[in-house]
Amino acid sequence: MRFADIKGNDDIKRALSGMADRGRVPHAMIFHENEGSGALALILAFMQYLNCKNRHDGDSCGECISCHQTSNLTYPDIHFTFPFTSGTKVAGEAKSLTCYDYAQLWRQLVLRNPYFGENELWEWLGIDKKQGIISVAEGDAILHELSLSSVSDGYRAVVVWLPEKMNQQTANMLLKAIEEPSDKTLFLMVTHSPEDVLQTIASRCLSIRVLPVPGLERAExxxxxxxxxxxxxxxxxxxxxxxxxxxxxxxxxxxxxxxxxxxxxxxxxxxxxxxxxxxxxxxxxxxxxxxxxxxxxxxxxxxxxxxxxxxxxxxxxxxxxxxxxxxxxxxxxxxxxxxxxxxx
Ligand SMILES: [Zn+2]
Known part of the structure; x- marks a missing residue:
């Protein structure tokens, strides 16, 4: 996804491309949006821009291998974390599941519509909406992944969709990684409810307000x-x-x-x-x-x-x-x- 594919929020696009151009990218950012306003799309376009081999005019080329991988959600160094539990599509003991178990469903949903809302995610994953959390097992999976070297030579990111669903224990596990990430490693989060994000996490992130775009709000x-x-x-x-x-x-x-x-x-x-x-x-x-x-x-x-x-x-x-x-x-x-x- 290129910035040009996203409607509205031009100030944010300029700010993000400016950070990348100057090589001064905050290592943790939290994008606060009203559901369906395109925060995840902005993050994907930002990652694509950061790792594009042929950026021009403030946007990624959309054609290089890294752009292709990012738009197909196959870029090896982006890890997506989101709330889940066991459900009708992925069974097993909830506390041992990680986002890898749901990776394929997540990818299908994001490719289909990166503006999806919370209920759409629960339905898509086949889980009860009140139960989804970002669990300790998932925290472990993130730390394990970060302990390995990047596959590419570009930026890598942990994209956290709804950090407000992270429990205290998981948040504690991730604090150090968020505060002192290794070089070129980013935490990029999307929240719908910033007041519910644990303060220890929120205080370590640069906060960005994604504005609702007229005509783009999720249809009621x-x-x-x-x-x-x-x-x-x-x-x-x-x-x-x-x-x-x-x-x-x-x-x-x-x-x-x-x-x-x-x-x-x-x-x-x-x-x-x-x-x-x-x-x-x-x-x-x-x-x-x-x-x-x-x-x-x-x-x-x-x-x-x-x-x-x-x-x-x-x-x-x-x-x-x-x-x-x-x-x-x-x-x-x-x-x-x-x-x-x-x-x-
Ligand atoms: Zn490119």
């Missing part, structure tokens, strides 16, 4: 429902092979009150296409579908062709991108509906 459930309904209407017309009805939904979409809302629709529908794809591949359990939505997606997966998810997702992401520019919305949504109609 009612807004989500509205998008779902519109998408449902569209797919209903498409599956009935009623082109005029489908075009009528396209007109409603073109008449939505803001471009942000239209983009939100494209993102929502793109996610829906991915869910359909996963069900068609027999991987419904990792699709992150709420029980109440499951019949809706199962029906689509059954009735749509195997080519549908890919074609629809590509049309939707193109539409989302075009909405960022000066495009005629009516034409755009007519084209979009036609492409979805043809992709079935």
């Amino acid at each position: 459930r009612p807004a989500d429902m509205e998008l779902r309904d519109r998408f449902g209407d569209l797919m209903d017309a498409v599956l009935r092979r009623d082109f005029l009805d489908a075009l009528a939904v396209g007109e409603e979409l073109a008449a939505m009150e803001s471009r942000e809302k239209q983009k939100a629709f494209c993102i929502f529908a793109g996610e829906a296409a991915r869910k359909v794809f996963l069900i068609q591949q027999g991987a419904a359990s990792v699709a992150g579908i709420r029980p109440e939505d499951s019949a809706f997606y199962e029906n689509l997966a059954e009735k749509c062709s195997k080519a549908f998810p890919r074609k629809a997702a590509s049309a939707l992401s193109r539409a989302e991108m075009l909405l960022g520019g000066n495009v005629n919305q009516k034409i755009l949504f007519t084209m979009l509906v036609s492409r979805i109609f043809a992709s079935i």
Whole structure:
């Protein structure tokens, strides 16, 4: 992920790239955000910038091996820590599990949407939301990893998502590493509740306030429902092979009150296409579908062709991108509906 891929918070992007350019990077930072404001995305873009082999114009190149690895979440020297416990997807004794046991699920979720919120994470990991913590076993895993030499010659980082879920014992274990990290080792944390982060940890971190970006706040459930309904209407017309009805939904979409809302629709529908794809591949359990939505997606997966998810997702992401520019919305949504109609 490049800084340019993230909307808003330009001051923070400039501050982060400036730190990297000057080679003066604080070894511990805590990014305070309202859920879904992009703190994790900023951290990923920052790590990508730090380790890019060909930075230019205040951003990473997006093309070198290190950029590729960072965007694929396969960069060997970034360790992700987040709250978890045993659950429906990873069984076993909770206190012996570490983030390695959840690494694959975490990676899928972040790649799908780095703006995910807490409930989305619990659902995705298959755990009860009140139970997730950053455990002593995980603290051990972090210290062990830091005791090994870096794989690359760049910066390495421990990214902690929700340090407020770290218990006292784990925090104590990590204090020394946070206070006196080895060279080019960073602790980068995302908190939603800074007052709940243990003071011993918070006081050792530079605090950065990530501002909510208008139009980017996580859609509340009612807004989500509205998008779902519109998408449902569209797919209903498409599956009935009623082109005029489908075009009528396209007109409603073109008449939505803001471009942000239209983009939100494209993102929502793109996610829906991915869910359909996963069900068609027999991987419904990792699709992150709420029980109440499951019949809706199962029906689509059954009735749509195997080519549908890919074609629809590509049309939707193109539409989302075009909405960022000066495009005629009516034409755009007519084209979009036609492409979805043809992709079935
Ligand atoms: Zn690069």
